[in-house]
Amino acid sequence: MSPVSSRADDQDVIDYRQHIMKTMNEEAAAIAQILQQKIPAADFATHAEILAITAATAKKAFEPKVPGGEAKPVLWANWKDFSKRLDDLTAATADLARKAKEGGMAAAAPRVQSALTCDSCHDIYREKKD
Ligand code: HEC
DSSP states (O other): OOHHHHHHHHHHHHHHHHHHHHHHHHHHHHHHHHHTTSSOSTTHHHHHHHHHHHHHHHHHHHTTOOOBTTBOTHHHHTHHHHHHHHHHHHHHHHHHHHHHHHHHHHHHGGGHHHHOOHHHHHHHHBOOOO
């Protein structure tokens, strides 16, 4: 394989994990709109489920351990901690989705903040470039 095509592969890996993050961001934004009562709550459980399903794809997307994008180098050195955080996000969002499906807004809304551990991970592992 030529160096050129291997660089392209790396860019694909980075693009892919960024797509996953962006999808989670859109779903979290939709959930926030619902909690602020700016839009109807009818699809709250669906958004929680999409968020949970997307979170479950994140670990594999980082597993090739390709440096770059906004990933701080310390991420790869602390892989055990980083991947555990993704496992925890997956579990917490799955629980949120289940609560939303079974108990609706009343059951799930109070758990949204603690389930969305996005910022605490970004503070350590993401170099925000924009
Ligand atoms: C375990 C750590 C971790 C968690 C948890 C996490 N992220 Fe990220 N996120 C990252 C890293 C690392 C990057 C940089 C990825 C890159 O550029 O290669 C990132 C990048 C992003 C980006 C920028 C994507 C782009 O276009 O470059 C957004 C938006 C984002 N995350 C949203 C979220 C949201 C929303 C959540 C919570 C639902 C979340 N993240 C949870 C680690 C995490």
